[in-house]
Amino acid sequence: MKKVSGRLSLLLLVMTVSVVCSLPSYQPVFQALPAWAKAVLPNKGITLGLDLQGGIHLVLEVDEDRAVEIAVDRSVNSLQDLLVDKKIPAESVRRTGPQQITIQFQNADLKDQIRNLVDDFPSFVETEAPGTASLVVWELREAEIKRIKDSAINQALETIRNRIDQFGVAEPVVQRQGLKQIVVQLPGIKEPKRAKDLIKETALLEFKMLDEDGQIKLELPSRVPKDQEAEIVKQFADKLPEGDQILFERVIEKDTGREYRVPYLVKKRVMLTGDVLSDARVAIGQFNDPYVSISFDAKGGVEFERITGDNIKKRMAVVLDNTIYSAPVIQERISGGRAQITGTFSMQEANDLAIVLRAGALPAPLKIIQDLTVGPSLGQDSIEKGIKATLFAGVLVVIFMVVYYRLSGAIADFALVLNLVCLMGALSALTGTLTLPGIAGIVLTIGMGVDSNVLIFERIREELRNGKAVRSAIDGGYDKALLTIIDSHVTTLITGVALFLFGTGPIKGFAVTLCLGIAINLFTALVGTKVIFDLLNQRRKVETLSI
């Protein structure tokens, strides 16, 4: 007979390691440990999946084409500035395609002068304009388009990360997935809608001048009901002066809480963008209304001072994602690089606005292509039901085994407990994620865990029926069942691995518990129960086996 002590110590070692490893998963026990123990052990155990603790899982896609358009728009702006600086009287500069700028001018003599400007815009190349002498067309270079698209996703990733960090979520996941997708996981979040808004907001801050000379300014209604902005824009589309647009301010009546929009005629030209911000903080105004105080960086401060100095007594609109927050009259040249964004918002809205301004704008709008939100109550519910089902299933199996196989059944039940202990230890050690299907995987492990023992016991019974002595029946039973057990485990393992490789989220969790369960099962069935049988035999010669 093989020596028992070696295997027995292995068994005890495995159990001890499992228990120690799973300690971090039970925080109350873990916190009570001495400091040195905490230092040695990983401080994170099994984490609960989003389906169990609640939270959101988002997959976002960056609108790359829009990112290119935005970059071209920006070049249009700086080209306009350059033309003004150089006093070249061009008639219009416009983006005339996703990646195309067209410069129009009256005087054909200007053509060479304008064509030379392309030197200042190295990402553009001049293309053949059909025939006319008063037109220059620039195209964005292919390499530049690729660069913009690439950097758009990286920039979006960075921005989202910043925003979430400031929003304050425990253990968020922000990852790139594939070429243009971003996965965001926020476990345990209480206000999913607010978090989603915070992530999705482009947060492009722009300062634009109102057009106070435009004729149609007088025709614009003084207020518009919410959701009817598009109709107003359509109505005035024909009369809009060149280079102007209509933007709306969101206003909420303090007394009634009614929401409406105020249209403004605004010059399209962007004076300054949020790129030059260095900080944004919430402050409380004199009527106890929150506003956001912004600081510019050095360059932005100088620029802001120049703009305000040039436009005294004119109105400037503070525009965020094409919505006007306020349109104050510039009273004087503002130096010191600070400004305020006021508007009708709640403390929380002001807070979120400050966050997105600090974290910076997204390079392009994001599209949510997958959104899984689980409320905390469902998670709690699922855990309770899962645990109840697991316990119930466990008890059923334990009773069945004892009734059917007597003492041997009790040994198999011990193996079952060992299985669960090891599974918890392994999951903790891998800092695995427990999902709802993962719980199902654990339950399945209970069911399949005793299967190996059933195979062995039925074999032993057969050997006993054939008249073998107890000891050799046990050895024979284990030996003969070995191949069957391995074969049957490997087939399930193959499925488990396939599920792990191609499953997402909760399904991966299921695959992990299933695979671990199978591996542990193999060990407990072949080593765990055998040791106990051998121990029983070692003490005294067993005449009859309770099986």
Place this chain on the structure above:
Amino acid sequence: MLEILGKTNVDFMGKRKIAFAFSGIMVLLGLVAVVQIVRGAVNLGIDFAGGTAVQLKFDEAIRIDEARKALESNGVGDAELQEFGQDNKLLVRVKASTTIEEKTAERVLGIFAKEFPNNKFVVDSSTEIGPTIGKKLQEDALIAVVISFAGIILYIAARFELRFGVAAALATFHDVLAVIGAFYILDKEITLLIVTALLTLAGYSLTDTVVVFDRIRENLKIRRRESEEAMINSAVNQVLSRTIVTSLTVVLVLIPLTMAGGEVLHDFSLALLWGVIFGTYSSVFVASPLLLLWPGGHGRLLKRN
């Protein structure tokens, strides 16, 4: 020694015609269901089809027809509604045609808040899946199925003989198709979780088949005189009690999971439960008789192992 079955001597192979007829019907049904899935004519979960699902938990009971009326009168006409037991839970599903940008989930919440002002609710879960993601998940699920089946056939073929591998794979297909067929008839939703259950039951059904095949292989080595039919029959009889007991233990855990595991796990466990039952049946009545349809030479297995 407590035994469910004593020593049995049932002529399983003799009943193969009846078994094949029954299984044929199940497989046919499953194939119809698969064709319907490919055509998109089944109750495909929104994780595959794309769309929106919102699960709400109300303070008080809500009548499903009232909820439907409220949704319809507010322009969400194509929603599917489902109640969950005593918890006052309501699942609202709006499929494909909508995109996430339309904020269907928010609209549904708004409608319930407006139409049932006295019945407060919390959002248990909300899922919105764009069509591109659904496509990707479909592809991934298909790849997982193909890979696991290929892996299993190869493994069994390597451990036994090719005909064993093919018979085991066919029996497994049979089980999976039978469950798909049953789900199709009951108009249950085919979700990612159900596909996971199907793969798991494929693995389990194989486990069951392997136990029987193992004994057949063993008997092939020692009883070379008997006819293959008699030998397979006695092998099945020999392992019958373990086949039943192993299935029974799994059934024992799946029943509580189906009944009390909560709505998310219910269909998942149900698929597994049926799978285990079909799997047990098929390892006796399908996989083993299939070997008779493709008999090996006498004693040929001796060369292996």
